[in-house]
Amino acid sequence: MATDSWAQAVDEQEAAAESVNHGGRFDDKAAQSLLNKLIRNNLVNNTNQVEVLQRDPNSPLYSVKSFEELRLKPQLLQGVYGLGFNRPSKIQETALPMMLAEPPQNLIAQSQSGTGKTAAFVLAMLSHVDPNKRYPQCLCVSPTYELALQTGKVIELMGKHYPEVRLVYLLFLIVIGTPGTMLDWCGKFKFIDPKKIMVFVLDEADVMIATQGHQDQSIRIQRMLPKNCQMLLFSATFEETVWNFAQRIVPEPNIIKLKREEETLDTIKQYYVLCNSREEKFQALCNIYGAITIAQAMIFCHTRKTAGWLAGELSREGHQVALLSGEMQVEQRAAVIDRFRDGKEKVLVTTNVCARGIDVEQVSVVINFDLPVDKDGNPDNETYLHRIGRTGRFGKRGLAINMVDSKMSMNILNRIQEHFSKSAVTTHARTHTHNLLYTQTVASS
Numbered sequence: 357m358a359t360d361s362w363a364q365a366v367d368e369q370e371a372a373a374e375s376v377n378h379g380g381r382f383d384d385k386a387a388q389s390l391l392n393k394l395i396r397n398n399l400v401n402n403t404n405q406v407e408v409l410q411r412d413p414n415s416p417l418y419s420v421k422s423f424e425e426l427r428l429k430p431q432l433l434q435g436v437y438g439l440g441f442n443r444p445s446k447i448q449e450t451a452l453p454m455m456l457a458e459p460p461q462n463l464i465a466q467s468q469s470g471t472g473k474t475a476a477f478v479l480a481m482l483s484h485v486d487p488n489k490r491y492p493q494c495l496c497v498s499p500t501y502e503l504a505l506q507t508g509k510v511i512e513l514m515g516k517h518y519p520e521v522r523l524v525y526l527l528f529l530i531v532i533g534t535p536g537t538m539l540d541w542c543g544k545f546k547f548i549d550p551k552k553i554m555v556f557v558l559d560e561a562d563v564m565i566a567t568q569g570h571q572d573q574s575i576r577i578q579r580m581l582p583k584n585c586q587m588l589l590f591s592a593t594f595e596e597t598v599w600n601f602a603q604r605i606v607p608e609p610n611i612i613k614l615k616r617e618e619e620t621l622d623t624i625k626q627y628y629v630l631c632n633s634r635e636e637k638f639q640a641l642c643n644i645y646g647a648i649t650i651a652q653a654m655i656f657c658h659t660r661k662t663a664g665w666l667a668g669e670l671s672r673e674g675h676q677v678a679l680l681s682g683e684m685q686v687e688q689r690a691a692v693i694d695r696f697r698d699g700k701e702k703v704l705v706t707t708n709v710c711a712r713g714i715d716v717e718q719v720s721v722v723i724n725f726d727l728p729v730d731k732d733g734n735p736d737n738e739t740y741l742h743r744i745g746r747t748g749r750f751g752k753r754g755l756a757i758n759m760v761d762s763k764m765s766m767n768i769l770n771r772i773q774e775h776f777s778k779s780a781v782t783t784h785a786r787t788h789t790h791n792l793l794y795t796q797t798v799a800s801s
């Protein structure tokens with residue numbers, strides 16, 4: 357769609373939100389019809405604006421360089437173009453020269469969700485690996501098994517033009533895994549000789565560092581590596597404490613850091629639905645179900661129990677949904693993700709286990725059935741950003757809907773808004789498109 361008509365669609369959508377809000381509270385039907393309209397508009401117009409964004413200096417996809425100028429090996433250029441990438445994003449353009457420099461430089465890098473961080477560090481690993489050396493040379497640590505599998509897939513796709521290496525073999529030279537498995541392979545089982553590792557990547561570094569078990573394991577792996585091993589840390593969010601820690605464990609790093617107000621993506625529109633109970637949230641969800649299944653949607657719950665309950669209730673209503681939560685076997689989880697990626701299921705009900713990194717391009721709607729909170733019940737801003745970042749991938753438009761069922765959850769949402777320094781005044785929605793949330797009462801009792 358041309359930029360003008362795209363902008364017009366955004367205007368109409370925002371005008372609809374405004375006009376309804378002027379009336380105060382609405383009955384369910386009006387709210388439901390508004391939300392359906394917003395979702396449909398969003399989905400119908402959900403084309404990538406990559407080329408436009410790559411020329412907008414304020415966009416995380418902005419680039420002045422081509423992939424050729426980043427001095428990638430010819431077989432990697434083939435891989436990149438084979439994937440349909442025309443130009444690098446901002447993080448790729450900035451990080452790749454640092455990662456490919458001689459001697460190798462360490463890097464702590466932050467960039468918004470879906471802006472090509474995985475592609476960036478995969479290109480760095482593939483550039484460094486020497487196919488003539490028959491042992492693992494790069495380690496990439498991921499917080500979940502699903503994410504490790506996904507990164508493996510990117511390596512396969514990007515590396516498929518390496519004439520001298522078979523794909524299976526490439527995944528032997530570059531090893532991806534969760535911290536526990538990786539530690540076992542380096543230590544207990546000695547499948548990997550850590551002293552021969554040249555590149556160490558911590559993907560979703562903040563969760564690695566913030567989660568006690570993962571942190572210890574990651575540090576223990578890092579201590580086994582040679583002094584000159586290149587260390588790369590990537591994430592979309594870094595809390596202050598995590599930054600401090602990251603800088604302690606990565607010697608002399610280059611740092612790419614976003615300002616707080618740059619962390620959110622303007623391409624993801626965010627709304628909330630006001631309800632009075634969990635049952636009402638369920639009802640509101642059923643009311644918009646038809647609209648969210650035009651494309652694909654992910655629904656996040658706080659606990660495995662709620663996720664199981666919600667998936668069960670939706671199925672009982674005749675909706676076809678997939679459920680993915682932490683207690684399932686890893687093979688089962690991988691199969692669920694594969695089916696969802698292939699579009700066999702349109703809706704995935706899940707927990708924070710899927711909040712980070714999972715890249716399914718067709719996901720246009722993210723629903724926070726429960727808002728993300730930490731173990732003390734405080735807003736979990738980082739998880740919020742990661743969850744909504746499952747939509748709006750690489751310039752696509754996305755919609756996030758937060759379900760509020762109490763004063764407490766409204767308070768959580770307000771604090772999330774404050775954290776990202778966004779105002780929530782609906783009547784300003786048209787002019788202040790940076791608003792994090794439109795104060796839109798889209799479903800009321």
Ligand SMILES: Nc1ncnc2c1ncn2[C@@H]1O[C@H](COP(=O)(O)OP(=O)(O)OP(=O)(O)O)[C@@H](O)[C@H]1O
Pocket residue numbers: 439440441442443444445448467468469470471472473474475476591592712713714715717745749750
């Ligand atoms: N230069 C590019 N041109 C076009 N598409 C790209 C480019 N780089 C990455 N992509 C695509 O954009 C999507 C998001 O990329 P990727 O998963 O690397 O983002 P990310 O920053 O790692 O996301 P997250 O923060 O969620 O982990 C992927 O589908 C990827 O194939």
